[in-house]
Amino acid sequence: AQTVTQSQPEMSVQEAETVTLSCTYDTSESDYYLFWYKQPPSRQMILVIRQEAYKQQNATENRFSVNFQKAAKSFSLKISDSQLGDAAMYFCAYRSRGVEYGNKLVFGAGTILRVKS
């Protein structure tokens, strides 16, 4: 079974600075998807960024980028120019590409990000 580990329960960053959230995963598959989700206090689950394992290029969405290291099974999220609105719980998630696994998402435990003004 696949597992996702987020080793940082909580992180802090100063407004306008850069922060990196860590995620590692374990799988025997070669093709899969990885995601970062943001959950603000409203509880809403918001997709931040998505990476397909067969793509070597790291995904980027505005101030958010990932460092995808397939061999090391590592998928970190970098947030540049941090803003107060970035404060939230962040979840790393894994999804098999094969439909036989039902397209289920496997989540890490989450990292609380606090942004200081």
Added chain:
Amino acid sequence: NAGVTQTPKFQVLKTGQSMTLQCAQDMNHNSMYWYRQDPGMGLRLIYYSASEGTTDKGEVPNGYNVSRLNKREFSLRLESAAPSQTSVYFCASENYGYTFGSGTRLTVV
């Protein structure tokens, strides 16, 4: 508004009571899911339905039942609530991308 609608948003139950969490999506998605979120554990899959008429157990199915009533609706039932089922519950649907409901905070006392 298109999306996933969950009801209720909050609920308090006494131990042993039963209830059904409702979920409906209007995006014509085939797959639907129920997750629970607990502190320090992320979201864990309870049950899922890959298509209308099928349901399968996830990681933590004990104490729950589900019904995929039609393509739109996927309900989660607690037959005899226990304090260990105190959690935030999320419904989601998927078709090349996940859409989550706004969650139900359930407290069992």
